[in-house]
Amino acid sequence: MRVIVPVICLVMLVPMLGCSKKGKMEKEPNNSFSTASDITTDERFLGFMGTPNDRDFYHIRVDNRGILNIQLSGVKGINLAMKIWKGGEEPKLIKWIDDNRKSSPERMANLMVTAGDYYIEVFQSDRDRRKSDRENTYELMMKSREAISEESEPNDSREDADTLHVNKEITGYFSPAYNRLNEDRENLHREEDWFAVDVSLKESTPELVDVSLSGVSDINSVLCLYDSEGTEIAMADNGGAGEPETISGAGIKKSGTYYIMVASKGYTANHEEPYTLSAVLKEHDSGTEMEPNNDFESTNNISNIITGRINSKDDKDIYLYQANSGPSIYRIELRPPEDMDAILTIYDSDREKILDINSGGRSKKEVYPNFYAEKDFYIAVSARSGDKVPAGEYIVSVTPFKSIIDQEREPNNELTQANKLTVKTITGFTSSRGDKDYFLIAGDSRIKQKFEVQGVRGGAIKVSVTDPLGYIIKTLDVQGERRVVFGEMIDKKGYLIIEAETENYDNPYTVILRGAQ
Amino acid sequence: MRNIKVILSSGILLIMAAGCATNGVKDNDNQYRLPEKFNFRFIARDVEIENPDNDRRSYYKVFIDKAEEGRTTTGLESQSKSYEATLSTNRHLITVEKWVLDQKSSRYIKLNNIEQPKPNFIYFDVPEKKIVVIEMKTMKDGTAEVKIDFERK
Numbered sequence: 001m002r003v004i005v006p007v008i009c010l011v012m013l014v015p016m017l018g019c020s021k022k023g024k025m026e027k028e029p030n031n032s033f034s035t036a037s038d039i040t041t042d043e044r045f046l047g048f049m050g051t052p053n054d055r056d057f058y059h060i061r062v063d064n065r066g067i068l069n070i071q072l073s074g075v076k077g078i079n080l081a082m083k084i085w086k087g088g089e090e091p092k093l094i095k096w097i098d099d100n101r102k103s104s105p106e107r108m109a110n111l112m113v114t115a116g117d118y119y120i121e122v123f124q125s126d127r128d129r130r131k132s133d134r135e136n137t138y139e140l141m142m143k144s145r146e147a148i149s150e151e152s153e154p155n156d157s158r159e160d161a162d163t164l165h166v167n168k169e170i171t172g173y174f175s176p177a178y179n180r181l182n183e184d185r186e187n188l189h190r191e192e193d194w195f196a197v198d199v200s201l202k203e204s205t206p207e208l209v210d211v212s213l214s215g216v217s218d219i220n221s222v223l224c225l226y227d228s229e230g231t232e233i234a235m236a237d238n239g240g241a242g243e244p245e246t247i248s249g250a251g252i253k254k255s256g257t258y259y260i261m262v263a264s265k266g267y268t269a270n271h272e273e274p275y276t277l278s279a280v281l282k283e284h285d286s287g288t289e290m291e292p293n294n295d296f297e298s299t300n301n302i303s304n305i306i307t308g309r310i311n312s313k314d315d316k317d318i319y320l321y322q323a324n325s326g327p328s329i330y331r332i333e334l335r336p337p338e339d340m341d342a343i344l345t346i347y348d349s350d351r352e353k354i355l356d357i358n359s360g361g362r363s364k365k366e367v368y369p370n371f372y373a374e375k376d377f378y379i380a381v382s383a384r385s386g387d388k389v390p391a392g393e394y395i396v397s398v399t400p401f402k403s404i405i406d407q408e409r410e411p412n413n414e415l416t417q418a419n420k421l422t423v424k425t426i427t428g429f430t431s432s433r434g435d436k437d438y439f440l441i442a443g444d445s446r447i448k449q450k451f452e453v454q455g456v457r458g459g460a461i462k463v464s465v466t467d468p469l470g471y472i473i474k475t476l477d478v479q480g481e482r483r484v485v486f487g488e489m490i491d492k493k494g495y496l497i498i499e500a501e502t503e504n505y506d507n508p509y510t511v512i513l514r515g516a517q
Numbered sequence: 518m519r520n521i522k523v524i525l526s527s528g529i530l531l532i533m534a535a536g537c538a539t540n541g542v543k544d545n546d547n548q549y550r551l552p553e554k555f556n557f558r559f560i561a562r563d564v565e566i567e568n569p570d571n572d573r574r575s576y577y578k579v580f581i582d583k584a585e586e587g588r589t590t591t592g593l594e595s596q597s598k599s600y601e602a603t604l605s606t607n608r609h610l611i612t613v614e615k616w617v618l619d620q621k622s623s624r625y626i627k628l629n630n631i632e633q634p635k636p637n638f639i640y641f642d643v644p645e646k647k648i649v650v651i652e653m654k655t656m657k658d659g660t661a662e663v664k665i666d667f668e669r670k
Contacts, residue, residue: 446590446601448587464624467576467591467625468591469574469591470623471574471591471618471623471624471625472622472623472624472625473576473588473591473616473624473625475624489587489588491590491591
């Protein structure tokens with residue numbers, strides 16, 4: 001008797017352990033759509049992976065539009081995956097969920113369902129060795145909720161994009177982590193959420209759109225904006241995990257449908273915390289940058305002054321200045337926000353780079369005080385790499401000189417670019433860090449030329465005179481706005497070199513040729 | 518000892534030249550060129566340079582009566598480099614300073630005193646209506662031979 005009682009207890013305990021999870025049990029065989037077990041929302045269903053290749057199909061009939069939160073528990077040693085099919089007679093695969101490895105659960109936070117038939121297929125992933133387990137059940141659970149301004153999964157491609165209304169918010173989830181149906185080579189298996197925004201411009205006047213994506217815990221997100229042809233207009237990938245992404249001032253030049261793509265980097269998911277996405281349209285004026293303007297084909301015109309923003313670490317804003325009034329000298333100034341170490345790059349009309357200017361450092365203005373141009377030219381603004389993406393706006397201004405006579409003409413940074421001195425007085429600037437200005441002095445005879453140099457207020461320069469080949473014979477230092485007079489032999493030809501020791505981009509130096517001594 | 522010889526020979530040449538000048542005006546005025554833009558020319562070059570690698574670009578800074586007045590043209594050490602000026606009719610002192618090109622810095626630098634031509638000064642007279650030509654040849658060891666003459670037609 002003493003032996004029988006524990007045995008009976010043990011016999012009773014075994015099935016209890018096996019059915020420790022509460023819920024309705026699957027009814028095998030349920031290995032096909034036609035034999036699928038009927039299930040309902042907000043109930044638990046249990047099943048076994050009876051064989052390594054077991055496939056358990058569940059059928060659910062949906063009467064109203066809503067959101068399903070689908071959870072499949074883990075089974076020790078088994079790598080479970082789910083496929084979701086839509087349709088009655090010829091079901092179509094709409095989602096393939098296989099984020100985790102063996103023993104781990106799978107989940108999809110927000111499947112949008114409409115009235116109709118759906119199937120859920122539970123099977124073993126091929127990413128772990130398939131096994132049979134007749135003792136430990138998995139648990140399938142679907143919770144339903146009403147959809148209020150929420151993305152409609154699956155919206156995994158441009159063709160399946162969900163609608164986003166301008167100036168309104170929508171929520172969505174970075175769930176699941178992978179989309180096994182995404183065969184795009186560049187972003188293989190990336191789970192993407194696509195949204196379509198219809199824009200109707202008033203009188204075809206361009207507008208700007210700001211797209212904002214909120215931060216979600218542990219998610220490092222990426223945000224892209226495309227035009228109706230699928231060409232990328234702007235991309236934001238600036239924040240880290242948990243941080244928001246923003247596309248600011250992207251140009252909408254014509255009416256039509258634009259697309260927004262949201263994805264997480266590194267195949268991470270967050271099934272609990274939703275993101276919020278919005279697209280806000282605003283008017284555009286000629287004094288504001290319009291993205292995309294990252295290359296010479298999509299430049300913005302700058303007439304006098306323009307305000308812009310660096311939207312990503314690689315963002316480069318290119319502006320075209322049209323020199324309609326012929327050759328001139330321009331003061332080009334870039335005023336960055338507090339958190340930007342700005343780089344100002346000038347290109348000539350042939351799109352050849354003339355120089356980069358990055359002298360000021362963080363929050364300090366960058367200036368090209370006297371750029372000489374005969375034709376149109378380009379100005380590019382970027383931020384020094386390695387810095388965080390600046391939050392504020394920068395301002396670029398281009399101011400033509402009233403008179404260009406007696407003015408140094410940059411670029412004259414090397415012997416071959418020397419400005420020929422044809423006038424008695426020349427005014428120039430220390431235009432960039434370590435700037436060297438070359439001037440050619442040429443005459444019919446060998447003379448001892450008398451020079452008078454007035455230095456740069458707030459700066460320091462080094463003045464040199466060379467032999468005909470450009471080798472330095474004499475050098476003088478001129479501090480501040482000190483006036484220095486000296487003589488040097490010019491063997492019919494020679495060069496005067498003004499070298500910046502301490503730059504000052506606001507005040508010029510002056511050289512006067514006083515004639516032969 | 519060699520320097521003394523050079524100075525003596527230069528002195529003798531100077532006296533001879535001065536003598537010739539005095540006599541030349543009286544004796545044969547036509548054989549000398551009359552001054553126009555200048556009445557003094559200094560010409561300097563190095564001799565005995567056998568390796569072109571050692572033939573540096575150079576010039577001489579010229580001091581007249583201890584005041585810096587200018588420099589010669591630039592050229593290789595082996596080439597003649599000249600300086601012209603208009604000086605008063607008087608006895609003068611010319612001192613020269615040799616500068617050579619430092620290729621690394623693309624600028625001329627003054628040669629160390631020990632490498633300067635010896636002697637690097639010459640006393641000479643400038644007469645009326647003549648162009649005084651001083652020609653200085655510097656040897657490999659730095660000694661300088663100086664010849665003073667009047668420019669002829």
